[in-house]
Amino acid sequence: MILAERAARVEAEALAARAAAVSSGTEALIARLKLEIEKLRRELYGSRSERKARLLEQMELQLEDLEANATEDELAAEHASRATTVKSFERRRPSRKPFPEHLPRERVVIAAPESCACCGSTRLSKLGEDVTETLEVIPRQWKVIQTVREKFSCRQCEAISQPPAPFHVTPRGFAGPNLLAMVLFEKFGQHQPLNRQSERYAREGVDLSLSTLADQVGACAAVLRPLHALIEDHVLKA
Structure with missing residues (x-):
């Protein structure tokens, strides 16, 4: 195990050194391309040339590719230089949050079997029960409240009596x-x-x-x- 670890470390160091060498060469090439691009831009500023413009576009595309490859090489060297430990995956059983206690419960009991499904015996004894909770909602219900105020007339003075109207906000x-x-x-x-x-x-x-x-x-x-x-x-x- 020690020899294997040493060999892996030597290989990682070699990969890191190789990536560093490639990265340094790429940086030098990028610097040279940037210098040539700046020169071409200065020449284009004075005189318009289609050939120089196409050459400038090609060099800019080559520069973008080199910068992208250099970034990938740096990331690969960084991953190779450090050892990573992968934790084992543990599948957890999903747990649901219980329903609030203040909600009213409606108990629906399913009728138990009268005889054994295996032998047909009627000598059954209860061992326990399993409760499955289902969250339900009662839709909003509209209604019209009819407040009836009966009228009465006095037969002696013919005055009309009636309760007052209901209060409204x-x-x-x-x-x-x-x-x-x-x-x-x-x-x-x-x-x-x-x-x-x-x-x-x-x-x-x-x-x-x-x-x-x-x-x-x-x-x-x-x-x-x-x-x-x-x-x-x-x-x-x-």
Whole structure:
């Protein structure tokens, strides 16, 4: 093993020396070509000659090839001069991140067999169970809340009595607080423009135009202005 290592080291040193010699010769050739190119450029500056221009282009291409080969030789010499150890490849079993604990779990139990599949005996005892978790989502559901206000008339004075109208966040508004909060959060929290929200709602079967959503956002901004002023005053006092 020692002799083999010495032989490998001697061979690597020889390769490095040979690469260094080739690199030094290539550097000298590159320097000579650069000098001749500069001379031809100076001659072309005074007089235009197609033959000199073609010769200059050929020399520039030869110079590019020499520089590329010199770079490859330097990299090969660097790899030959240093020993590299390759680590063995270890295949790791992929591990999936567990689902969050706060999500509700719906347990679906598959009916167990009533008899043994091998001998047909019905004397079965439970050893355990395997649980497979699948992440699922419930699509968004739209609904219309109908608030019924019954009218009553007095038979004695003929006055009409009726409960007050339900509260809305915006004056004469038709959108509920959850809908308004969703629109505002997607616009300012998720950076979702109102036109894309309108298109997505239309695909879900609810027609909310861009102007309607813009009116609702503006009304919510006006309603939340006092709250914003309180927060601003609290922050600036610090």
